Amino acid sequence: MTSWLIKGANLLGRETVDVLIDDGTVREVGAIGARPGSRVVDADGQVLLPGLVDLHTHLREPGREDAETVASGSRAAALGGYTAVCAMANTDPVADTAGVVEQVYSLGQAAGYVDVQPIGAVTVGLAGQRLAELGAMASSAAKVRVFSDDGHCVSDARLMRRALEYVKAFDGVIAQHAQEPSLTAGAQLHEGAVAAKLGLTGWPAVAEEAIIARDALLAGHVGSRLHVCHVSTAGSVDILRWAKSSGWNVTAEVCPHHLLLTDALATTYDPVYKVNPPLRTQSDVDALRAGLAEGVIDIVATDHAPHTTEDKECEWAAAPPGMLGLETALGVVGETMVATGLIDWDGVAERMSRRPARIAGLDRHGHDPAPGVTANLTLVDPGAAWTVDPAALSGPSRNTPFRGITLSSKVTTTFFNGQPTVLEGALTEGSKR
Incomplete structure (x- = not known):
C-alpha cells in the first residue's frame, strides 16, 4: 500500500x-x-472527519440494477465522504435469507469503494406475516446486526415484539419504518394545507408517531434495541425525547431532505419531491433540526433511494417515493446544521460517523484519526x-x-x-x- x-x-x-x-x-x-x-x-x-457511515441506503441490487447497483452506489457513497453504508433489504429477491445478504456483502467487497453492510429483512418477503431467518443472517458471512422491512412497517405488534426479543440474542437492532398502514392508505403527501389545495390524499403525522410510541413501549418492555428510520415530524421528536428519558434503548435518524425541504415544493406536482415519509411543514423541519442538535435524534441517514427516469418522471400518484442522497448529504447537513450554528464539525462527526457506526456494530468505522x-x-x-x-x-x-x-x-x-x-x-x- x-x-x-x-x-x-x-x-x-x-x-x-x-x-x-x-x-x-x-x-x-x-x-x-x-x-x-x-x-x-x-x-x-x-x-478532517472520520469516514461517514450511512445506516440507510438503498442499493437496488439484486433486482433493479437499472436504477442502481452495489458498485454504482458504492461510488456515490465514496464521493459523498462515506466509508461504510448499510444496504436495505427491499431488493428483488428480498434480503431475507443468508444467501441474499451474503451476495450483497460480496458485491460490496468486490466493488471496494466502501464497506457495504447488508441489512436483513424482519419478515419473509417484507410481507409482515412471519419472521425471516434472523439468526441465519446474523451468523452468515455478512454478520447482519440490523434488520428492517423499510418501505413497509412491521405493523403487527405481536410480530414486532417477537422480532425485538429474537435479536437480543446477538445484540441486534430492529429498524422500523414507522407508518401505520391503516392511516396512510393511498397517502400521497403530508396531510395539511398543501395536500388539501392540491387534492392529494394526506399522510398524517400521527401515522408515524403512533408506531414510534408503540414500538418504544415494546422495546422498553422486552429490553431490546429499536431504531426509528427517517423521523419526519415534530411530534415524533417529542415521543423520542420521552422514550429516551424513560431509559429505553431507542435511537432514531433524520434524513437530509427532511432537514431542508418542505411540502410546499409539491405545488409543482413534480414527483422528485415525493418521498416516504413525505416532506412536512417548516415547523417540522425546525423541530427536526433542534432534535438532531439536542441528541434526541441520534444520527443523519440518507435514505438514498435511486429510481430510473422512466419510473420517476410521470404523474405524481404513479411515481414511486424516494430521493437520491449519498453525494449531497454532507453538504445539506453543513448548510442546515453547521452554517446555522446548531452543531459544529465535531457534531457532524458524531451524527454521521461515530453514532451510526456504533448502532450498526461497524467496529472499523466511526473512529477519529489516532495512531x-x-x-x-x-x-x-x-x-x-x-x-x-x-x-x-x-x-x-x-x-x-x-x-x-x-x-x-x-x-x-x-x-x-x-x-x-x-x-x-x-x-x-x-x-x-
Whole structure:
C-alpha cells in the first residue's frame, strides 16, 4: 500500500494537524515532517472527519440494477465522504435469507469503494406475516446486526415484539419504518394545507408517531434495541425525547431532505419531491433540526433511494417515493446544521460517523484519526460552494430533490482502508482494494 501524509488538516474543526497513513492504518497525528516515499495530500483549510457511515441506503441490487447497483452506489457513497453504508433489504429477491445478504456483502467487497453492510429483512418477503431467518443472517458471512422491512412497517405488534426479543440474542437492532398502514392508505403527501389545495390524499403525522410510541413501549418492555428510520415530524421528536428519558434503548435518524425541504415544493406536482415519509411543514423541519442538535435524534441517514427516469418522471400518484442522497448529504447537513450554528464539525462527526457506526456494530468505522485506527477518513472543504446538478451525479439515476440548490461545503477526499477512493473530488479507480 502507498503511504500517505495529510498535511495541515483541520481536525474536527478544532486544531490543525498532519496525519500519516501507512499500511491502511493511521500511524501518527500531529506535526509531521516530510516522509520519503509518502504521497502528500495538501489539506490546508479542509476539515478532517472520520469516514461517514450511512445506516440507510438503498442499493437496488439484486433486482433493479437499472436504477442502481452495489458498485454504482458504492461510488456515490465514496464521493459523498462515506466509508461504510448499510444496504436495505427491499431488493428483488428480498434480503431475507443468508444467501441474499451474503451476495450483497460480496458485491460490496468486490466493488471496494466502501464497506457495504447488508441489512436483513424482519419478515419473509417484507410481507409482515412471519419472521425471516434472523439468526441465519446474523451468523452468515455478512454478520447482519440490523434488520428492517423499510418501505413497509412491521405493523403487527405481536410480530414486532417477537422480532425485538429474537435479536437480543446477538445484540441486534430492529429498524422500523414507522407508518401505520391503516392511516396512510393511498397517502400521497403530508396531510395539511398543501395536500388539501392540491387534492392529494394526506399522510398524517400521527401515522408515524403512533408506531414510534408503540414500538418504544415494546422495546422498553422486552429490553431490546429499536431504531426509528427517517423521523419526519415534530411530534415524533417529542415521543423520542420521552422514550429516551424513560431509559429505553431507542435511537432514531433524520434524513437530509427532511432537514431542508418542505411540502410546499409539491405545488409543482413534480414527483422528485415525493418521498416516504413525505416532506412536512417548516415547523417540522425546525423541530427536526433542534432534535438532531439536542441528541434526541441520534444520527443523519440518507435514505438514498435511486429510481430510473422512466419510473420517476410521470404523474405524481404513479411515481414511486424516494430521493437520491449519498453525494449531497454532507453538504445539506453543513448548510442546515453547521452554517446555522446548531452543531459544529465535531457534531457532524458524531451524527454521521461515530453514532451510526456504533448502532450498526461497524467496529472499523466511526473512529477519529489516532495512531492504530483503520484509516477511514473524510476531508471536506467547508468553503467550496457548489450547485447540485443531477447530470453530474455519479450513478444511473437522477432523482435528486436538491437540483439547483447551492451547498457551501463539499467532500474533496475519502480514505477507505488507508487508500483514497476519492482524491480532490474525483474517484481514483486504481486505489480500490
